[in-house]
Amino acid sequence: MHNKTVAELSKGLAQKEFSSEELTSHFLNRIETLDGRYNSFITVCKEQALADARAADKKIQSGTATAWTGIPFAHKDIFCTQGVTTTCGSKMLANFRPPYDATVALKFKEQGAVCLGKTNMDEFAMGSSNESSYFGKVVNPWGDNLVPGGSSGGSASAVAARLTPAATATDTGGSIRQPAALCGITGLKPTYGRVSRLGMIAFASSLDQGGPMARTAEDAAMMLNVMAGFDPKDSTSLDNPVPDYTATLNQDIKGLRIGLPKEFFTSDLDSKMAGAIRAAIAELEKRGAILKEISLPHSALSVPAYYVIAPAECSANLSRFDGVRYGHRCDDPKDLMDLYMRSRSEGFGEEVKRRILIGTYALSAGYYDAYYRKAQQVRRLIKNDFTEAFADVDVIASPTSPSPAFGFGSKGDDPVKMYLEDIFTISTNLAGLPGMSIPAGEIDGLPIGLQLIGNYFDEGRLLNVAHQFQTVTDWHTKAPKGIS
Amino acid sequence: MSIQQSDVEKIAHLARLEVSAEQAQRLTKDLSNILDLVDQLQAAKTDGIAPMAHPMDAEQRLRADTVTETNQRDALQSVAPAVENGLYLVPKVIE
Numbered sequence: 001m002h003n004k005t006v007a008e009l010s011k012g013l014a015q016k017e018f019s020s021e022e023l024t025s026h027f028l029n030r031i032e033t034l035d036g037r038y039n040s041f042i043t044v045c046k047e048q049a050l051a052d053a054r055a056a057d058k059k060i061q062s063g064t065a066t067a068w069t070g071i072p073f074a075h076k077d078i079f080c081t082q083g084v085t086t087t088c089g090s091k092m093l094a095n096f097r098p099p100y101d102a103t104v105a106l107k108f109k110e111q112g113a114v115c116l117g118k119t120n121m122d123e124f125a126m127g128s129s130n131e132s133s134y135f136g137k138v139v140n141p142w143g144d145n146l147v148p149g150g151s152s153g154g155s156a157s158a159v160a161a162r163l164t165p166a167a168t169a170t171d172t173g174g175s176i177r178q179p180a181a182l183c184g185i186t187g188l189k190p191t192y193g194r195v196s197r198l199g200m201i202a203f204a205s206s207l208d209q210g211g212p213m214a215r216t217a218e219d220a221a222m223m224l225n226v227m228a229g230f231d232p233k234d235s236t237s238l239d240n241p242v243p244d245y246t247a248t249l250n251q252d253i254k255g256l257r258i259g260l261p262k263e264f265f266t267s268d269l270d271s272k273m274a275g276a277i278r279a280a281i282a283e284l285e286k287r288g289a290i291l292k293e294i295s296l297p298h299s300a301l302s303v304p305a306y307y308v309i310a311p312a313e314c315s316a317n318l319s320r321f322d323g324v325r326y327g328h329r330c331d332d333p334k335d336l337m338d339l340y341m342r343s344r345s346e347g348f349g350e351e352v353k354r355r356i357l358i359g360t361y362a363l364s365a366g367y368y369d370a371y372y373r374k375a376q377q378v379r380r381l382i383k384n385d386f387t388e389a390f391a392d393v394d395v396i397a398s399p400t401s402p403s404p405a406f407g408f409g410s411k412g413d414d415p416v417k418m419y420l421e422d423i424f425t426i427s428t429n430l431a432g433l434p435g436m437s438i439p440a441g442e443i444d445g446l447p448i449g450l451q452l453i454g455n456y457f458d459e460g461r462l463l464n465v466a467h468q469f470q471t472v473t474d475w476h477t478k479a480p481k482g483i484s
Numbered sequence: 485m486s487i488q489q490s491d492v493e494k495i496a497h498l499a500r501l502e503v504s505a506e507q508a509q510r511l512t513k514d515l516s517n518i519l520d521l522v523d524q525l526q527a528a529k530t531d532g533i534a535p536m537a538h539p540m541d542a543e544q545r546l547r548a549d550t551v552t553e554t555n556q557r558d559a560l561q562s563v564a565p566a567v568e569n570g571l572y573l574v575p576k577v578i579e
Binding site: 096097098099100191192193206232235236238298300301303304305307308315319322323324325326327329333334335336337338339340341342344345348353354356357358360361362364370371373374375376377378379380381383414415416419431432433456 | 487491492495496498499500501502503511514515517518519520521522523524525526528530533534535536537538539540542544545547556559560562563564565566572574575576577
């Protein structure tokens with residue numbers, strides 16, 4: 001049952017091959033027996049999930065079900081869920097039970113989907129290896145000593161280990177695509193403004209975007225059908241029509257123009273990675289796609305620009321954690337300053353503090369023009385590169401990450417080494433474009449991801465290309481060793 | 485651009501974070517490395533380029549000036565560490 005896709009489970013429920021209660025129990029049992037090894041969940045909502053499953057079964061019986069009614073899934077623990085602990089991977093929010101639902105959480109509830117629990121993540125979504133969670137590191141199902149990527153490492157690990165058919169996630173600099181690549185699953189970061197950010201705990205507000213993680217492009221399309229849409233309560237949400245993303249999956253890709261940025265395919269790229277990605281792209285070429293070399297001349301500046309903009313916005317966003325309104329509060333504060341200082345110092349982990357400090361520095365008097373303003377100008381140059389490229393091509397292809405999953409602690413003490421992990425994914429966030437990662441090969445037995453970047457609101461085309469790739473390849477069906 | 489330990493201590497205070505002398509020393513090294521990375525930006529020619537705040541240059545949307553929210557004070561304060569009579573409690577600020 002756990003090897004079925006969301007699309008297959010949805011059919012199975014509709015045809016009454018099994019009930020949602022059976023399905024939900026099956027996944028809850030898997031989490032209970034297997035997740036000790038992966039630590040991919042922070043909270044499991046057993047009783048609520050079973051109650052929701054029984055309610056879904058009634059809806060299915062009465063013929064009022066939708067495609068998602070009764071389907072189990074998980075939320076990254078960054079999405080507020082009313083009454084259910086939402087930690088964002090931090091001690092700061094270890095006991096936080098939101099008084100309201102994120103719009104994304106509400107949308108899945110309205111469909112009658114069954115939330116199994118909340119998945120582990122890098123603290124406040126800051127990290128590329130899921131080593132910074134207050135609730136412990138997440139293990140990649142492809143190897144006990146391997147990171148799952150981050151920050152959505154719990155969602156990626158849980159989907160790869162078949163503990164849930166699908167999970168929500170968020171992506172600020174690659175946090176959906178990179179863990180999807182490292183765990184051998186499918187992930188999509190939509191256009192900035194496509195999915196509501198209401199109730200999605202903010203890291204860098206001009207970059208954060210929620211999106212789906214699943215095993216197939218078809219399932220990701222089904223998830224995006226639920227998640228996408230205008231939200232009047234999110235001031236950056238965009239009011240563009242939402243198509244049925246599953247309707248265009250089977251379109252022919254003959255004549256599709258794929259751009260290969262020469263800045264991403266240099267001699268610095270690992271030769272095995274280059275070979276695997278070129279072989280994957282050749283599959284699309286066989287289906288009639290046309291390859292074109294393109295240039296994104298400012299892409300080398302994307303990591304430096306990101307590490308001004310993201311920390312600056314993080315330092316502003318995380319100033320709300322003051323020990324007064326919610327979150328961790330220190331014991332016996334002697335005055336207001338002591339309350340702020342100790343509540344924040346005790347509540348935040350090391351990487352979060354580093355980023356708050358960098359952001360505070362970049363925004364401090366005398367440095368704003370040299371850092372934040374300069375980075376926002378470079379951001380426009382990066383966006384302009386993409387606009388020019390999309391005049392000639394329909395999608396852009398590259399590796400998702402420089403290498404497959406790496407070992408715990410292997411990036412050493414220097415945070416910059418970890419930051420370079422997102423070298424292929426960050427420019428998409430800076431430009432606000434949609435990007436996707438799909439399983440596209442293996443290096444030394446570990447999965448790698450092919451990144452596809454689309455023009456604004458072209459998620460349908462990305463999913464179409466990904467689905468066409470998945471109809472002629474089987475990388476997305478491969479399970480980690482020991483999982484069957 | 486190099487950063488001194490005294491800078492780190494100053495910005496830590498601005499950010500309301502406590503750092504020990506030992507932490508400040510390590511952070512000075514970490515932040516210097518990050519700032520070296522970030523300093524690559526200085527080479528970019530950005531004369532006449534408008535800073536980009538939103539990918540589609542969207543502007544702040546305004547809603548009609550009507551009451552749409554109900555009072556949710558109790559629900560929102562249910563997650564506060566210390567409240568009394570609808571007020572958040574903090575250590576005494578004014579003598």
